[in-house]
Amino acid sequence: MQRAQRNSLRLLQWMMAASLALPVALFAIAATISYTSTRDIADREIERTLDVAHEHALKVFETIDRSLAELNEVVRGLSDDTIRAREPALHRRLKRLTDSLPQLKSAWIFDADGKALVNSLVSPPPELSFADRDYFYAHVDQAIGTFIGTALTPRPPYQGARFFGMSRRRDSDDGRFIGVIQASVLPEYFESFYARIGSDPGSFFAMGRTDGAMLTHFPRLDRDIRLDPTGPVGRQIAARPEHGLITIAWPSDGIERRIGYRRVAEYPIYVSAGLETSAIRARWLATIGQHLVFGLPATALLFLLLALALRRTQQIQAEAAKRREAEEALKHSQRLEALGQLTGGVAHDFNNLLTVIRASVDLLNRPQLTEERRQRYITAIADAVGRAAKLTSQLLAFARRQTLKPEVFDVGERMQSLRDMLAPLLGPAIEIAMRLPAEPCLVRADAGQFETALINMATNARDAMQGKGRITFKVEPATTVPDTLAGAGGQNLGSQSSANHGFVSVTVSDTGIGIPAARLGRIFEPFFTTKQVGHGTGLGLSQVFGFARQSGGEVTVTSEVGRGSTFSLYLPRVPPELLPQRQAPNTAPAVAGSGMSVLVVEDNIELANFAADGLTELGYSITLVDNATDALAELVLDADRFDVVFSDVVMPGMTGLDLAQAICDRGIDVPVVLTTGYSQALSQEGVTGFDLVQKPYSIEELSRILHRAARIRRVRDGAAE
Known part of the structure; x- marks a missing residue:
């Protein structure tokens, strides 16, 4: 009963734990799947946005590159003096070009010394040298095709927004360097475009050269940055130089982003598009939050119901325990009442029997008692003893202790x-x-x-x-x-x-x-x-x-x-x-001792003397010891002088049953007869093959059993010879 109650409580506790653990586990699995899905969606969005940014950058650079090529064809074969002579017309042409292309700030034609022959800003151009600009000196020593420079600030007297140069080399008919044609490209043009296509929170765009120099950046930065080609971004791009998708803390601001990059055709330019990982997580949390809106109340309600069930079960079991305690107290009271009835009944019946015995003994002590009255008193004592033995047997039978x-x-x-x-x-x-x-x-x-x-x-x-x-x-x-x-x-x-x-x-x-x-x-x-x-x-x-x-x-x-x-x-x-086979009736030997030697083991002196005196009168030779240890020592010293061992079962230290077992274990060939009025061991295990005399016993009954045990030994020894 108590085990079932403990199991029910344990089951409720496990259910409470499961009501939390299972939703948490399912939520964790769903959250993992949701996060993976959200990131995959974000990657696809980044790829689509990168496609748009790449196509835009490619068209811009190709348009400018074609415009530079056309200008180069216009001035091919013309000397510097001729260009200066035509400066007003060329100025107007360059201005029309820049006005038609919003990504251009200005267009320039330089001589071999870096001085402007024509530009789209002013006419005539000031006498300034731009030979120190990267878009100029990159072409001096060799023909490198179209060059894209770093972001620059206008040189006075020119003003306005920052730009980066895109230039081509001017060659003479014999291949000598004679100047540069250059277009100033506005980074803010790209930033405006990125702002339009990157409306999602955490959007990011960047465009830079292959050497790490940044040309444009969105969100806009207030300073120039250059990525280290040997740094984390540079190494990952070097591993996949054409295009890729990486998660990295961007060096310019330290914000972690998911970034896709792609090289713009043959130009030494990379275009990047991405999202902050915090924005991706925010999307994921928004999705998970929808699950939590429904999942948390349901889980909390289930947990609360199980907690209430557990508490109610504990209360019920506590009440049941109190009832059991009350029932046990009642049973204990009933047992005490039954014990009182038992002791009272035993005392009443035994007092009656003792009264008969005591009165008979007193009458037997009177002088001049006739033989008929003496025999009647002796019979009354024997009858009282028999009734007392029957009463004891019934008590032991009820207690299941009867052997x-x-x-x-x-x-x-x-x-x-x-x-x-x-x-x-x-x-x-x-x-x-x-x-x-x-x-x-x-x-x-x-x-x-x-x-x-x-x-x-x-x-x-x-x-x-x-x-x-x-x-x-x-x-x-x-x-x-x-x-x-x-x-x-x-x-x-x-x-x-x-x-x-x-x-x-x-x-x-x-x-x-x-x-x-x-x-x-x-x-x-x-x-x-x-x-x-x-x-x-x-x-x-x-x-x-x-x-x-x-x-x-x-x-x-x-x-x-x-x-x-x-x-x-x-x-x-x-x-x-x-069912055993029927045997012929057993002819018991005479009860006379005929000199038979008996080792009597009894710790009760009065009972031992009674048995010894009675057996001695019948002709038995008696050796009396009061404990099993001394009896075993007598047997070890000389076992042949004893025909049978008669031992009480219940004795301090070694019991009679232990003595009998020790005799068998040591191979001592002497039969053992046990006697007891009550023994817990015998009631549970039996006498294990030994003869047993129940107390109270008569000398005649004891003599017959001793004779039978000794006779069986003699028959067995004769068969062995």
Whole structure:
């Protein structure tokens, strides 16, 4: 019961943990999948945006490159003087070009010294040298095609926005360097375009040269930056120089971004587009937040319900525990009451017996006592001792501490043999009906205790009918024990079977007054009786109960007031092959000792002297010791001088059972006879092959058993010779 309660609490606790752990696990899985999906979507967006930025940059550079090529064709073969002479017309042409291309700030034609021959800004141009600009000196030594320079600031007197140069070399007919044609490109043109296409939060664009110099940047920066080609960005681009997708902290501002890059055709330019990883996470959190809006309340509600269920279960179990404590207290009180009844009943009955014994002893001590009266007092003492022994046997049977002597017998045959004894016991007004089976119903039990139990049930039925009525005895096989009320609230065997052989049922049915339902639960208690004082001890049914339980069986009762009662005794059934073969009657030797040597082991001095004196009078040679250790020492010293060992079982230190086992283990060939009034070990384990004399015993009974044990030894030794 308590284990089931603990399991139910543990189950609720596991369910509470699962109500949190399972949603958390599912949420973690969903969050991982969602994050991967969100990042994939972001990557696709970056790729699409990069495609647009790349196509835009490519068209811009190709347009400017074609314009420079056209200008180069216009002035090809013209001397510097001729160009100066045509400066106004060329100025107007350059201005029309810059006005038509919003990405251009200005267009220039330089001579070999870096001085402007024509530009689109002013006419005529000032006498300034631009030979130190990268877009000029890059062409001086060699023909490199179209050159794209770094971001520059206008030189006074020119003003305006920053720019980067895109230039081509002017060659003479013989290939000499004679100047440069240059267009100033506005970075802010690209930034404006990026601002239009990059409307999402965290958008990023950049355009730079292959050497790491940044030409334009969005969001706009207030300073020039240059990426280190050997740095993290440079190394990843070098690994995949054409295009790629990377996650990196951008060196210009330290913000982590997911960036796609692509080279612009044959130009030494890279275009980049990306998103801040924080913006990607924000998208993911927004998606997850939608799940949390529904998931958190549901999870919290489930957890709350389970917590309430756990708390209620704990309260119920606490209340159940209090009820169990109250029930245990009540049972304890009932046990104390039963113990009081038990001790009171035992004291009452034993005082009666002791009174008879004491009075008989006092009368025997009177002088001039006639032989007839002396014999009558001795008989009264013997009868009182017998009744006391029977009372003790019934108590031990109820407590399941009686040392049984099980044997295999047919219940039907034993019942038939008891019929003649039951008739005078029950009286002439009782009609006896027996229904016995045709097949053998074998059990392994103590036959004497079985007969006692049957007589107790029969006399109980006789008293319930007030000496007049009909008692039916029925014997039949049974596969199971029915689930009916049994005494003492003990463990019911229910539907169990005995080693697959079932049970033998012995029922005793009467036509008496019946038993009220309120008393059914107590009828097997010792000294509980509904009879008047002096008409019963209340131990009869308790003996039946103890015998049944100790034999591995059960006793049940059904009753209805006014319609009689039925008591059913169930004993484990055994197969027919276990029935022993009938042997010829055993002829017991004479009880005289004839010089037989007996080692008596008894720690009670009075009882030891009684046994020694009685056996000595019968001609036995007695050696008396008061403990098992000394007895074992006597046997080890000289075992041949003893014919038999007679030992009490219950002794301090080494018990009689231990002594018997030690004698067997040491190979000492002396038979052992044990005696006890009660032994826990013997009631559970049996005598394991040793002869047993139950206390109280008579000298005659003891002599016969000692003779039998010694005779078996002599027969065995003779066969060995």
